[in-house]
Amino acid sequence: MNRINGHSGRTTDYVRIERAIRYLEQNYQHQPGLKQLARGAGLSEFHFQRLFRRWAGISPKRFVQYLTAGHAVRRLRESRTNLDAAYDAGLSGGGRLHDLVVNFHAATPGELKRAGAGMTIQYGIHPSPFGECLIAVTARGICHLGFMTAADRRVVLAELAAAWPRARLAAAPRVTAPLARRLFARGDGKASGIGLHVRGTNFQIKVWEALLRIPQGRVASYEDIARRIHAPRAVRAVANAVAHNPVAWLIPCHRVIRKSGALGGYRWGVTRKKALLAWEAAQAGDIKSSAA
Template sequence: MSVSDYQRIEKAIEFLDAHFREQPNLARVARAAGLSAFHFQRLFRRWAGVSPKRFVQYLTAVHARALLRQTTNVLEAAHGAGLSGGGRLHDLMVTVHAATPGDIQSGGRGLVIRYGTHPTPFGDCFCALTDRGICALEFVSSTKQTLKRLRSEWPRAELRHAPKETAAVAARLRRRPGAVRAPVSLYVKGTNFQVRVWEALLRIAPGKLATYEMVARQVGKPRAVRAVANAVASNPVALLIPCHRVIRKSGALGGYRWGVARKQALIGWESARFA
């Protein structure tokens, strides 16, 4: 899917979110996306696998609360659920390696970071990887700004533009649900607490949601809900560490580092395939 196609999808999702009480018909939503009803319906089904009307049901607080009620601890239940059936959870095949204090203190001296920007079903994604694993995966509107931020985080590392090497990561994000996936390693820079939170997020299955309170209990800090929220918001690896699956206990989706409309798109897209 092209970037322009995803942008049309995002416009439609924003319109549906703003006008859902009016129950707009297909033609009206299509106009918001700048397409005819016929072409919009075809584009949306190709992207989401369901109709726009069905998709918007996955974004309601009622649906979110229903998912949360399925278990009192989604994080623990996800381990069992993810290993059954044809849709083995790729999240359980992700290993997080934290940068050591020495790595951080040296500013990445001796570290080679290859990077590239690639299209995904959710817009352009900037990927950076090292020999130890993926160190950044972000949705971008400006590669230049993202690269500048990466340089500030690893000031002594060698940055190489190597899209042929990072293309494999983007291809992984485009594969159909249930496809066989190889294990992947992440190399992240964060505090011990942040890393524990990011590891907990890996246990939330696609099509499922958890609250910040659930994650706080999972990491053994039930009163540290705000600190958990900050750690979730600081996630450096979109999608593979699924911070988009964490919502407020009211059922409201809450914020997202790469835009609320994109969070809605991710949750709805996964719900259509896994819920």
């Protein structure tokens, strides 16, 4: 696995943090303290607290408070205004969509019909703050980014092959490593000049473009997205399009939650979705630090 600015170690950190989040989910009603969390992670209290702060920028206690449904509902109400503002500012079509400043390219009708015939897709597996990820690129940009564990590698590669069934896949970690560095080297999750090349129906493309307008640290409901693409009754179809997003994190489907405040599902695991949302909120300063 490639080492990217220390992120190899941060991948290991994430595995421990994910285990701690699961423990909190299962034992939240008992309000587990730092000692219990540290024991579950196999670390001393001091090392666990330091690890969590280094990874998320906040204490475990603040992290758990963020993950409550009540907080999620409040964030949803606040974010709705932000989403409206993003649309009202004229952010439509390709280019300069949200804080990542990505260039969004949908596959042309001809490319859809050819299903990748004559195309070479290069891919590599790299560490990230949220575990290993597979990054795949065409000549026009990133066509796939998916999180995984070592046991999932074959499954994720099979998904990539199924999305572009007639393309030639080539392992090329030296090609994708610079992209991984750009995407994950900064602590605030921002990058510029990133190209995306995605394959989907017209409806899916509209939904994915809408996701790109949700600012970091904010969330939107499926109903919000449906309303913004002028299909208010198509909430179920929106949810389906969100679930089939091929580019994790860059097209931020993790920022879509249910209007009740429940997080809903996530293609790369609900625990990872919780980690992504809380980590982004911490980076954006939406969760205040605490010594507790």
